[in-house]
Amino acid sequence: MEMNYELKDVLSALMPGVLSREETLLSDQEMMVLLLRNPELAQRLLTMTNSEVKKHYVDQRHKQKLSQLKTKNPARNGYWCTHIYVNGKRKEVERATVDKLYDFLFDFYHGQENRNKTYEDIFSLFIESKREFGRSELTIKDYQRYHGFLPESIKHKDIALITEDEIRKWFVMDFLTKTPKKEAMKKMLQLIQAVFTLAMDQGFCFANPAKRIYAKDYFKFCDLSTKSNEEKSFSSEDLDKLRTYCLKDKKNPHAVMMLLAMETGMRVGELAALKKEDIEDGFLHVHRQQVIQFDSEDDTKRHWEDVEYTKNERTNPKGGRLVPITARCQSVLNIALELPGDSDYVFHHPDGRPLLKDSYLYYLRRRCKALGIKISHNHAFRVAYNAKLIEAGVDGNERCLVLGHSMQTNERHYSFSDRRKAEDVKNKLNELEMA
Numbered sequence: 001m002e003m004n005y006e007l008k009d010v011l012s013a014l015m016p017g018v019l020s021r022e023e024t025l026l027s028d029q030e031m032m033v034l035l036l037r038n039p040e041l042a043q044r045l046l047t048m049t050n051s052e053v054k055k056h057y058v059d060q061r062h063k064q065k066l067s068q069l070k071t072k073n074p075a076r077n078g079y080w081c082t083h084i085y086v087n088g089k090r091k092e093v094e095r096a097t098v099d100k101l102y103d104f105l106f107d108f109y110h111g112q113e114n115r116n117k118t119y120e121d122i123f124s125l126f127i128e129s130k131r132e133f134g135r136s137e138l139t140i141k142d143y144q145r146y147h148g149f150l151p152e153s154i155k156h157k158d159i160a161l162i163t164e165d166e167i168r169k170w171f172v173m174d175f176l177t178k179t180p181k182k183e184a185m186k187k188m189l190q191l192i193q194a195v196f197t198l199a200m201d202q203g204f205c206f207a208n209p210a211k212r213i214y215a216k217d218y219f220k221f222c223d224l225s226t227k228s229n230e231e232k233s234f235s236s237e238d239l240d241k242l243r244t245y246c247l248k249d250k251k252n253p254h255a256v257m258m259l260l261a262m263e264t265g266m267r268v269g270e271l272a273a274l275k276k277e278d279i280e281d282g283f284l285h286v287h288r289q290q291v292i293q294f295d296s297e298d299d300t301k302r303h304w305e306d307v308e309y310t311k312n313e314r315t316n317p318k319g320g321r322l323v324p325i326t327a328r329c330q331s332v333l334n335i336a337l338e339l340p341g342d343s344d345y346v347f348h349h350p351d352g353r354p355l356l357k358d359s360y361l362y363y364l365r366r367r368c369k370a371l372g373i374k375i376s377h378n379h380a381f382r383v384a385y386n387a388k389l390i391e392a393g394v395d396g397n398e399r400c401l402v403l404g405h406s407m408q409t410n411e412r413h414y415s416f417s418d419r420r421k422a423e424d425v426k427n428k429l430n431e432l433e434m435a
Contacts, residue, residue, distance in 0.1 A: 009333050036069065043148065051099060054106040061109045063132060066101060068381055069094070084108060085128040116158040117204040123147055123155075137293055146191050149175055159199045164209040171213060176221040185222050186215045234384035241371045253355055254363035256336045259345045261378055263329040265385025265403055268357050268378040273306045274346045279325075279333060286310060286404065287320025290357055304356050315340050321404045 038238065062082070069079045080101045081094045095101040127140060147155075152172055154162060165372060173190060189210065196208040234242070246255035257271050266274070269289035278285045288308050309317045325333065336346050343352035347360075368376035390397045415430060 033422050054102050058102055058105045062105050068159050118156050119159045120155045123194050124200045126195050146188050160205040162209055168212050179223045182222045189215050234380045238373050253339050253347045254360050257360055259332040261381040264323045265382040272355055272357050277346050282325055283322040311406055
C-alpha cells in the first residue's frame with residue numbers, strides 16, 4: 001500500500017490519546033519500534049487504505065454531524081455538508097461527495113495540528129468546546145468580550161512561548177488601569193487560566209504561565225464600590241408612584257407587566273414568558289424565561305425565544321417554582337386577562353405577540369425618569385418584594401423558594417441593612433422608651 005501521510009498521523013488516528021506529545025515528535029524509525037510492540041496494530045495499518053486513514057483521523061477530531069443535503073436546487077442536491085469553527089466563528093462546508101468532504105476535513109485538521117498554536121487558536125478551540133457543551137450564545141459573547149481586552153502581541157503569539165512576565169505586565173499596566181470591578185477582574189483571569197489549561201490538555205504547551213497570578217493580590221486596584229440598598233430597591237414611595245401611574249395606563253401591557261413585577265418579584269424574562277396556562281389554583285407556576293439568542297455565524301443578528309427553565313435552574317431543572325397569588329396580585333392578573341388580543345401569553349400585543357424584555361425595560365426606564373425615580377431596573381422590584389416577605393415574617397428558606405434563588409444569594413444581595421431599616425429600628429426603640 002502506498003502511504004502518503006506521516007506515520008505519526010496514522011498512529012494518532014488509530015490510537016487517539018495513546019501517543020504523548022513527546023512521542024508524536026519521534027522519527028518514523030522510532031515509530032516503527034512502537035509498531036513492533038503491537039503486531040495487531042501493525043497488521044491493521046498494512047491493510048488500511050488512504051481513505052480509511054483519513055476517516056479515522058477526522059472522526060477522532062470532528063464532532064459535528066455530516067449530513068446529505070436534500071434541496072430543490074439540482075446543483076446542490078445530494079451534496080454532503082457539515083460545519084467547522086474558524087476563530088470561534090461557525091463556517092458551513094459543502095462538498096459533492098462524502099469522500100471529498102473527508103478530504104477537506106483531513107486537510108483542515110492536519111493543517112491545524114501541524115503548526116504552532118497561537119493563543120488565538122486555542123481560544124477558538126475553547127469557544128468551540130463551550131458550544132459543544134451547550135453554553136448559550138450570550139455566554140459565548142461574554143467570553144469573546146473579555147478576550148478582546150488582550151493585546152494582539154499575546155493573542156497571535158505561539159502559546160508555548162508566552163511567559164508569566166508578559167501576561168503580568170499587560171495585566172498590571174493595561175487591564176488594571178481600567179479599574180475593573182472585582183468580579184470582572186476575576187473573570188478575566190479565569191478565562192486566561194482556562195485557555196492555558198486547554199492548551200496543556202491538547203499538548204500545545206507544557207505550563208500555565210498565568211498560574212501564579214492570583215486575583216486576591218490585585219483587589220486593591222479594582223473598583224470596590226458597591227451600591228447601597230437604597231440604590232438596589234424601590235422605596236415604598238417609589239412603588240406608590242409607579243403603581244398609580246401604571247393603573248392609569250392599564251391598557252398598556254407594559255404597565256400591567258410592571259404591576260405584576262411589583263406583586264411577585266419575578267425576573268423580567270420570567271414575566272415576558274408567563275403564559276395563561278401557568279396561572280394555577282392560587283399560584284403562578286414560574287418555569288420558563290425569555291432569553292436572547294445570537295446567530296453563531298453573525299453575532300449582530302439576534303432573536304428572542306422561550307426556554308423551559310428559569311435562571312437558577314438552567315443546569316439543574318427542578319420544574320420551576322410557585323409564586324403565591326395574593327389579592328393584589330389577582331387584581332393585576334384580572335387586568336392582564338382583559339388585554340385586547342388573543343394570545344397564550346399573559347402579556348401580549350393586540351396581535352397576540354408576546355412582549356419582549358427589551359421593550360418592557362425601555363418602558364420602565366422612561367416611566368422612572370418621568371417620575372423622578374433614580375432606580376430604573378426590574379431587579380429593584382425583586383429586592384423590594386423580598387423586603388415585603390421579610391416584613392410579613394416569611395423565613396429565609398421560604399423566601400428563596402418564592403424568589404427562585406439560593407439562601408447564599410438571598411443573604412448576599414437581598415437582605416437589608418440600609419438606612420430605611422435602621423430608621424425602623426430607631427422608631428421602635430423610641431416607642432419602647434416612651435412606653
